[in-house]
Amino acid sequence: MQHPPLPNSAPFFFLKPLQILFFSLFFLSGCGGADLPEEKQFSADPIPVTGDRFITGSIAEPKNLIPILASDGASATIVGQVFNGLVKYDANIELTGDLAERWEVSEDGLEITFHLRKNVRWHDGYPFTSEDVLFTYQKLIDPKVPTPYSGDFERVKDVEIVDSHTVKVTYKEPFSPGLASWGMAVMPKHLLENEDLTNTPFSRNPIGTGPYRFKEWKTAQYVELEVNPDYFEGRPYIDGYLDRVIPDQSTLFLELRVEGVDSLNLTPLQYQRQTGSPFFKETYQRFRYPSFSYAYIGYNLADPRFKDLRVRKALTMGLNRQAIIDGILFGLGRESTGPFVPTSWAYNPKVSPLPYDPDEAKRLLAEAGWEDHDGDGWLDKEGERFEFTLITNQGNEQRKMIAELAQRQWEKLGIRVKIWIIEWTAFISQFIDQKKFEAFILGWGLGRDPDLYDIWHSSKTRAGEFNFIQYHNEAVDQLIEEGRRTFDQEKRKAIYHRLHWMIYEDQPCTFLYVPDALPIFHARFKGIELAPLGVGHNFIKWYVPKHQQKYLTQ
Amino acid sequence: MKRYLLKQLLARIPLLIGITLISFMVIHLAPGKPTQLQTEMNPKVSYEAIQRLEKLYGLDQPLYVQYWRWLSRLVRFDFGISFQDNRLVLDKIVERIPITLFLSFLSLIIVFLVALPIGVISAVRHNSLLDKTLTVLVFIGFAAPGFWVALLLMQLFSVKLGWLPVSGIRSFGTEHFSLMEQVVDVGKHVVLPVFVATSGSLAGISRYMRGSMLNVIRQDYIRTARAKGLPEGLVIYKHALRNALLPIVTILGLSLPGLLGGAVISETIFGIPGLGRLFFEGVMARDYPLVMGGLVMGAVLTLLGNLLADVAYGLVDPRIRILGEERPAG
Numbered sequence: 001m002q003h004p005p006l007p008n009s010a011p012f013f014f015l016k017p018l019q020i021l022f023f024s025l026f027f028l029s030g031c032g033g034a035d036l037p038e039e040k041q042f043s044a045d046p047i048p049v050t051g052d053r054f055i056t057g058s059i060a061e062p063k064n065l066i067p068i069l070a071s072d073g074a075s076a077t078i079v080g081q082v083f084n085g086l087v088k089y090d091a092n093i094e095l096t097g098d099l100a101e102r103w104e105v106s107e108d109g110l111e112i113t114f115h116l117r118k119n120v121r122w123h124d125g126y127p128f129t130s131e132d133v134l135f136t137y138q139k140l141i142d143p144k145v146p147t148p149y150s151g152d153f154e155r156v157k158d159v160e161i162v163d164s165h166t167v168k169v170t171y172k173e174p175f176s177p178g179l180a181s182w183g184m185a186v187m188p189k190h191l192l193e194n195e196d197l198t199n200t201p202f203s204r205n206p207i208g209t210g211p212y213r214f215k216e217w218k219t220a221q222y223v224e225l226e227v228n229p230d231y232f233e234g235r236p237y238i239d240g241y242l243d244r245v246i247p248d249q250s251t252l253f254l255e256l257r258v259e260g261v262d263s264l265n266l267t268p269l270q271y272q273r274q275t276g277s278p279f280f281k282e283t284y285q286r287f288r289y290p291s292f293s294y295a296y297i298g299y300n301l302a303d304p305r306f307k308d309l310r311v312r313k314a315l316t317m318g319l320n321r322q323a324i325i326d327g328i329l330f331g332l333g334r335e336s337t338g339p340f341v342p343t344s345w346a347y348n349p350k351v352s353p354l355p356y357d358p359d360e361a362k363r364l365l366a367e368a369g370w371e372d373h374d375g376d377g378w379l380d381k382e383g384e385r386f387e388f389t390l391i392t393n394q395g396n397e398q399r400k401m402i403a404e405l406a407q408r409q410w411e412k413l414g415i416r417v418k419i420w421i422i423e424w425t426a427f428i429s430q431f432i433d434q435k436k437f438e439a440f441i442l443g444w445g446l447g448r449d450p451d452l453y454d455i456w457h458s459s460k461t462r463a464g465e466f467n468f469i470q471y472h473n474e475a476v477d478q479l480i481e482e483g484r485r486t487f488d489q490e491k492r493k494a495i496y497h498r499l500h501w502m503i504y505e506d507q508p509c510t511f512l513y514v515p516d517a518l519p520i521f522h523a524r525f526k527g528i529e530l531a532p533l534g535v536g537h538n539f540i541k542w543y544v545p546k547h548q549q550k551y552l553t554q
Numbered sequence: 555m556k557r558y559l560l561k562q563l564l565a566r567i568p569l570l571i572g573i574t575l576i577s578f579m580v581i582h583l584a585p586g587k588p589t590q591l592q593t594e595m596n597p598k599v600s601y602e603a604i605q606r607l608e609k610l611y612g613l614d615q616p617l618y619v620q621y622w623r624w625l626s627r628l629v630r631f632d633f634g635i636s637f638q639d640n641r642l643v644l645d646k647i648v649e650r651i652p653i654t655l656f657l658s659f660l661s662l663i664i665v666f667l668v669a670l671p672i673g674v675i676s677a678v679r680h681n682s683l684l685d686k687t688l689t690v691l692v693f694i695g696f697a698a699p700g701f702w703v704a705l706l707l708m709q710l711f712s713v714k715l716g717w718l719p720v721s722g723i724r725s726f727g728t729e730h731f732s733l734m735e736q737v738v739d740v741g742k743h744v745v746l747p748v749f750v751a752t753s754g755s756l757a758g759i760s761r762y763m764r765g766s767m768l769n770v771i772r773q774d775y776i777r778t779a780r781a782k783g784l785p786e787g788l789v790i791y792k793h794a795l796r797n798a799l800l801p802i803v804t805i806l807g808l809s810l811p812g813l814l815g816g817a818v819i820s821e822t823i824f825g826i827p828g829l830g831r832l833f834f835e836g837v838m839a840r841d842y843p844l845v846m847g848g849l850v851m852g853a854v855l856t857l858l859g860n861l862l863a864d865v866a867y868g869l870v871d872p873r874i875r876i877l878g879e880e881r882p883a884g
Contacts, residue, residue: 055726063639146610150603198610198640219649220827221722246721247822247831250705254720257713425586425840464604551727 048527048543050227053240053551057252057261061220061245065206066197067185068140068147074243078223081241081539082123083185083208086114086133089448091531091538093343095179099128099186099209109174109487114182116165120232122188123213130161135189137169145197152181174485176492177451211236211540220245237543238525240551259283262522271518272330284520285528287535290343291517293445294336295399297390297406297510298469300438305386310368312507316354318361318413319406325513328401332518336511338504339444339452343532345489346450346496351504353511361413372414379414387416388438393427399441402512406441433463435470450496452480456503471508524548559865566857573853574628574846578621581837581845587613588637588840611637624846633850634843638836643847646832651814653723654828657744658813661751669756670802673763677771677798678790688760696757704750704823711746718742721825747824751817762805767798800871807863811855 062075070079086100097103100114120128139145140153155178158170171178188207195202206214211233212225225241244261246252253270255261266275266286275286299306299315306312325333340347365371370379370386379386390406392399400421407417417439422431431437444455454460457480458472476499483495504511519535521528527542528535544550589607608614612623627634633643672692676685711718719725719742728739770776771794779789818830829848836844868874 069640143606144610146607148603148607150606154602199635203640218827219646220831221825222726224726242726244722244726244825245827246825248721248825251708251721251823251825254705254708254713258716258720260720425584425838429586462601465601 048237048541049546050235050237050543051239051546052524052544052549053242054238054263054525054542055242055244055261056263057244057246057255059245059247059249059252061247062217062223062243064203065214065217066200066203067187067206067208068136068145068149069197069203071148074245078214078225078243079185079206079208080210081212081225082206082210082214083187084210085183085185086116087179087183089180089183089533089537091529091533093345093448093532098183099133100182103179105179105487109176109485110171112169112171112179112182113162114167114169116167117232118165120209121230122190122209123207123228124188124191126188126190128186128188128209129164130167131164132186132189133167134159134161135193136184136187139187139192139197140184149184152178174487176484176487177449177453179487180447180449212241231540233540236540237527238539256284256520259522262525264520266518266520268328268330268332268515268518271332271520275520280520283523285523285525286518286520287528287530288332288516288518289530289532289534290334290341290514291445292341292343292448293443294339294341294514295402295441295443295512296336297402297512298437298440298442299509300435301470301472301508302435303438305388306438308368309507310364311370312510313354314361314364314368314413315410315415316507316510317357317364318415319409319510320356321353321510321512322356324402324405327405328398329513329515333513333515336514338500338511339446339456340450340496340500341446341514344446344448344450345493346500348497348500350497351501354507358409358412365413365415370414377414378416385416386414387418389418389420390439390441391420391422391427391431391437392441393424394421395424402441432468435461435468450492451484452496452499452503453484456480456499469508471506473502473506476502476506524550559861562861562864566861570850570853570857571625574625574850575621577849577853578624578846579617581840581842581849582617582620584840586840588842589613624843628850633847636836636844637841638839638844643843646844647829647847647851650827650829650832653826654814654830657747657751657826657828658815658817660744661748661755662809662813664748664752665755665759666806668752669759670763672756672760674767674790674795674798676760676764677767680768692757692760695753698753700750700754700817701819701823703753704746704820707746707749708823718745721823723826743824747820747826750820759802759805763798763802766801767794770794770798773797800867803866803870804863807859807866810859810862811852814851814855 058074058077060072060074062070062078063072064070064075065078065082067079067083070076084099086098087095087103088098090096097117099117099120101117103112103114105112114133116128116130116133122128137153137156137159140147140150141156152175155171155173155175156169157172160168160170162168169178169182185208191207192200192202197203204217208214209232211228211231213228215224215226217223222245223243225243227236227239229235244255246255246261249267252261252264253274256264271286271288275284297315297319299312301307321335325331325335334342335353337351337353338348342349365379365386369381371381372378373380376385390403392403400419403419403421407419410417432440432442455466456471456476457467458470458474458477460467461470479495479499479502483492483499486492486495517534521535524544525542526545527538529538529541531537587608588611589604605614612620615623624634631644633647635641636643636646669692672688676688679685708718708720712720723743724736724740725743728736731739771790776789776794779793780786784793814829817828818834820826821828821831822834833845833848835841836848
């Protein structure tokens with residue numbers, strides 16, 4: 001969900017997968033089927049050269065560049081360029097080593113041993129060792145450090161230094177999502193051990209191990225990075241990276257138009273209607289692939305009306321989801337069939353969306369006792385009219401349009417829907433967290449690990465937790481727990497495929513769509529590779545042919 | 555005079571505390587907590603982690619305790635630490651003052667330079683075609699939404715003509731340019747924002763000037779001056795204008811807090827790192843210390859502005875004398 005007045009449009013194609021987790025979350029303004037990039041012939045320039053600068057723009061300014069405190073998208077983008085975790089997701093969304101060369105998981109799933117890369121140095125020249133990993137872990141679980149990321153690490157029993165480049169992590173119980181959590185960026189012990197993390201210049205002057213070194217941060221203007229020539233995976237070709245803070249969407253687009261920024265995440269409208277001119281075709285290359293997020297209409301499952309599966313099913317079947325995708329996303333998305341997105345290995349392709357069938361919907365409602373007994377045009381049951389309020393947050397045009405569309409289509413079933421648009425903070429704290437809602441429209445951005453515990457497990461219903469629809473299914477709970485205990489990929493896959501099916505059968509909410517991510521890049525950048533993970537994964541291999549280089553950086 | 559000022563200043567302290575108390579209550583009444591926004595509905599943020607954040611920020615304490623803590627820090631000029639990035643609130647405010655002041659002073663000067671003559675002309679040529687044209691023009695400037703005008707201007711001057719940059723306050727990497735080039739660069743960046751800020755404020759000042767001038771022109775002493783046979787120019791610009799300017803002095807004093815308030819919309823559209831944006835973003839993020847810092851600054855400037863207007867009025871208008879100064883002792 002996107003905080004409306006300051007929409008978070010950090011260029012999420014650069015977030016490392018683990019950081020993407022939730023930042024792009026609610027970025028529902030773009031998205032649809034995987035497509036090849038614009039039919040653009042890359043001029044044959046086979047030998048990549050160094051030089052030039054990549055300029056991107058974000059609506060919000062980064063807040064804090066200490067990895068474990070960086071909770072906003074803009075900060076996470078920068079952190080992703082400056083730091084590394086022990087593991088990362090590769091182009092095909094599979095875990096691979098980053099600062100760790102390899103790792104072993106013990107038979108019982110309780111111990112993970114990471115073998116770290118040797119000869120990695122921090123940007124200040126100091127060698128990277130196991131001490132840094134232990135230090136980062138200690139800070140993550142330190143109650144005095146206001147990190148939002150402690151959750152996964154509280155399941156760790158112990159982190160032990162085996163030798164200077166080997167670390168052994170012991171869990172209290174087997175916890176498979178734990179492996180991916182070590183994608184958390186590692187912080188330098190030698191610079192931070194005597195610092196108070198809540199008050200250190202490091203938060204605006206970070207030193208990491210990543211492909212780019214921090215150079216300068218001009219408040220509310222830009223953050224500048226420069227290439228790390230000694231990067232352990234090889235020197236990136238592009239010399240500079242500049243993240244400009246441009247707080248307005250329209251301005252950002254005009255900056256793209258005058259080539260003041262080299263990239264942007266387009267909205268579906270911009271993709272379909274505003275970037276097709278010869279100028280854009282020549283100057284830019286567009287990409288399109290399914291994002292790691294989905295939009296849905298959630299129901300309050302504690303409400304007796306929505307407790308009835310037939311009612312929820314009817315609401316879904318009475319809603320033309322393809323029409324929403326065509327009308328609101330300009331076709332740049334696909335129907336969502338559950339808690340996973342098509343690019344994830346957890347996605348079960350056999351689950352197909354419920355058809356749009358208003359007649360069947362009416363039949364289901366009648367079966368559940370909802371019929372127009374008094375002849376006033378609205379359904380009623382035991383003298384009560386079927387009427388509810390659909391709420392969503394202010395500042396998201398797409399959700400507003402979904403609400404209007406749903407209102408019209410459900411009206412045809414005889415259900416009266418009121419729409420209420422509420423300012424983001426009030427929306428979350430007064431309505432969602434308090435569970436004072438009947439139905440609402442929101443979206444989820446997903447992590448690459450398919451663990452469903454936080455959103456779908458029945459224990460996660462306290463105020464501020466994320467199962468606010470109050471979904472409860474014993475069998476699903478058990479499977480979710482089993483999925484967290486299982487390391488074997490094939491077994492996990494089977495579990496999540498089953499979960500996907502079970503949850504869709506339950507229709508705890510109306511899954512709407514998986515929007516497409518629609519990034520656009522300046523055409524002078526070559527070597528951009530579209531993979532299941534997106535386009536930012538091989539950024540260090542991007543380059544600009546000498547004659548097209550625009551900025552002098554050295 | 556000194557005693558008067560001192561007394562006035564002291565009298566304003568309880569007022570200031572009252573303002574902060576009410577502000578503190580009101581911003582805490584707004585739904586939502588800073589911790590919620592910081593964690594942006596991230597499912598990986600555990601319930602315990604949020605509790606921990608609230609504790610660290612002191613948000614688990616009753617409101618009066620929070621206020622007392624805040625107030626006792628304030629008297630030591632400690633505005634606290636921003637929830638958003640853990641930086642000192644004072645640093646965050648101070649670093650944005652120069653650009654905000656620069657832009658608002660520039661706009662203020664231009665507004666007065668343009669609006670005063672418009673007001674005078676409108677009054678002197680009361681109800682003429684010129685008066686009506688000017689009135690319509692300044693009202694168009696007043697009524698047209700700033701962001702819309704800004705976008706149109708950007709489309710024309712930046713995209714179509716390519717004369718001016720779209721956003722920002724200076725081009726990247728111009729630090730090593732010669733002074734002259736830097737001035738030109740900044741100048742190009744501020745043309746549109748200053749124009750937008752100015753065009754919206756012309757109406758107010760020029761109408762004030764017009765009204766005040768009309769009022770004066772009808773006075774007996776103006777008729778006397780004319781009857782004496784003084785040239786019209788002298789009557790208008792010496793006798794009438796000087797008196798008509800008096801109320802404008804008050805407005806000038808009252809515009810003091812506005813100078814540091816910044817302009818949220820214009821700063822956002824043009825990507826200018828000013829105070830307006832800082833406070834706006836602070837409010838949206840429920841960054842209580844930052845918002846309170848901004849409110850205290852605003853309150854202090856408003857109180858000072860009022861005092862300044864009073865004093866300035868006494869200085870320019872001989873009819874008004876500050877009590878206890880000119881009065882004979884006893």
